[in-house]
């Protein structure tokens with residue numbers, strides 16, 4: 001049963017055959033031609049949603065979207081985002097499922113297409129970059145994204161793997177290694193003190209969020225290395241809010257914790273050095289201090305990076321629901337507290353106005369408009385540059401679809 005009149009939301013000067021064209025062009029790599037037809041007919045007729053453009057003569061047709069895109073209240077200023085060749089970092093974050101990955105991937109595609117060699121990095125343990133690009137980008141290393149003419153690389157960080165690597169190395173060099181060494185020197189008392197440091201325990205059962213921090217420090221390895229100098233835009237697809245907030249506050253916490261450990265270790269080292277010099281032994285073995293010092297340094301860099309208004313921007317992505325907007329408001333408050341620069345708010349999946357008599361659409365849109373009103377009255381969010389991105393009628397997957405989304409969102 002058709003509930004609504006056919007959509008008038010799309011205006012196209014040519015015969016509109018989006019379903020066939022979408023399937024032909026592989027705009028959606030996961031749907032067949034018949035599925036595309038079904039999707040378009042069913043959804044566009046019923047809900048009046050925005051559909052992706054035809055792949056045949058996509059822009060020559062003066063394809064215009066009229067009244068489907070909820071009126072943009074402010075531009076996101078992509079020109080400003082793309083200006084300059086010094087490296088810039090964009091972190092996209094928000095509640096789970098709002099479209100962080102789609103927005104991050106589409107921004108990365110747009111940067112690459114604007115001439116910026118770009119890396120898109122996922123710090124979310126539940127990666128979806130591969131799904132979003134419809135390509136295998138797994139493996140924890142930089143993988144070239146196919147389907148673009150400009151360089152775009154993706155990196156799905158595997159925090160568990162990074163954590164394990166760090167733990168193993170530290171334990172080998174510092175944890176057990178140091179304990180054994182101290183024991184062999186007959187420094188029983190100091191061994192007990194070392195035990196109290198709970199170094200092994202810290203690494204075995206890290207505080208929540210350490211995986212994220214280590215993931216970021218891993219990213220730093222990539223971005224610090226000279227061979228990656230060419231990349232001028234780094235886009236982070238972050239984990240949902242809770243994780244991200246922990247990530248942002250962790251550098252301080254870790255800095256303090258590592259500082260304490262290092263201080264104690266220094267005391268121990270000078271004690272052992274004194275004893276060793278009595279026995280004529282040189283200390284040559286590196287211990288966990290090096291690793292911890294490295295981690296600490298990286299934390300410091302991450303902390304600076306997060307707060308540098310010239311190079312970094314955190315973009316909040318949300319959807320027009322009371323719950324998502326409330327969470328975005330709290331997220332912004334926390335980011336402000338942490339001095340993380342935030343300028344933009346993307347409200348994704350906004351239902352276009354329906355010209356039909358679809359009751360569901362009308363009620364749903366009214367509900368969304370109420371949620372959108374919250375933004376204007378929210379002291380945390382009202383001052384941000386707001387961009388609304390419409391809900392489209394199929395999943396956004398693959399480079400052409402991400403390009404389309406990028407052109408809608410990042411103007």
Ligand SMILES: Nc1ncnc2c1ncn2[C@@H]1O[C@H](COP(=O)(O)OP(=O)(O)OP(=O)(O)O)[C@@H](O)[C@H]1O
Nearest residue numbers: 096097098099100101102128349390391392395396
């Ligand atoms: N504007 C949109 N219109 C239609 N579908 C969308 C839109 N934005 C995102 N989606 C779809 O919503 C789903 C979730 O999007 P995405 O993975 O980008 O969200 P996320 O916030 O990164 O999720 P998670 O928190 O699980 O990582 C995907 O299937 C995506 O294709």
